[in-house]
Amino acid sequence: xxxxxxxRVLRAAILPAALVAWLAGCSxxxxxxxxxxxxxxxxGHLHTVTLxxxxxxxxEQVQKDGYxxxxxxxxxxxxxxxxGVLWDVPESVAKNAAVFAAPVDGPNLRVLVEPxxxxxxxxxxxxxxxFFRNVIGTDVPQWPAKVVRAANVRAQVWTYRVANILDxxxxxxxxxxxxxxxxxxxxxxxxxxxxxxxxxxxDGSVVELVEIATQ
Numbered sequence: 425x426x427x428x429x430x431x432r433v434l435r436a437a438i439l440p441a442a443l444v445a446w447l448a449g450c451s452x453x454x455x456x457x458x459x460x461x462x463x464x465x466x467x468g469h470l471h472t473v474t475l476x477x478x479x480x481x482x483x484e485q486v487q488k489d490g491y492x493x494x495x496x497x498x499x500x501x502x503x504x505x506x507x508g509v510l511w512d513v514p515e516s517v518a519k520n521a522a523v524f525a526a527p528v529d530g531p532n533l534r535v536l537v538e539p540x541x542x543x544x545x546x547x548x549x550x551x552x553x554x555f556f557r558n559v560i561g562t563d564v565p566q567w568p569a570k571v572v573r574a575a576n577v578r579a580q581v582w583t584y585r586v587a588n589i590l591d592x593x594x595x596x597x598x599x600x601x602x603x604x605x606x607x608x609x610x611x612x613x614x615x616x617x618x619x620x621x622x623x624x625x626x627d628g629s630v631v632e633l634v635e636i637a638t639q
Contacts, residue, residue: 464559466595473582474630476513477537477576478537482535486535489570491533507521520537536580559601590607604623607620608620
């Protein structure tokens, strides 16, 4: 099945670096997420954690840690392009993503390999908590179980399942919250038919919201 645009053409509206820095340095007193009404805006369930590294050794290490590589056929080329935009990585990096099933009850793991860009400014903890609680409807996501932290390994994307992507987009728009991409429909071997969009967390990581056709 070919990749199809859902509702409108996928649009990358990456937050300017200055705005990301402002959000990161924002104090809890001026926390834009603490002032939201009728929260949480989205009821998300963490489905997949995407780590990015500049070393392929992480792929071997996570398997030693108990993660099981999920073998999938090649992705559709257009889906690779769309996911690159959703995750804020080059298409070639998205194409070579490795996906693993968690060894315990928890989110799956995706590993991307690319030269690491400069790290985002440190985020205010209170702002980050308010973002995840009031926007996504969860606590701040935790580092993947059993995966050892390293200086060259970062959390790139937190993928949350939502019931209705258009309803999520409507609530974000009503609260004047910027997004990176508009909702888009694609088909992937990993999730099948899906509708996804992404936004930027205060710490610079990407939050992907995904509505999956099959349960």
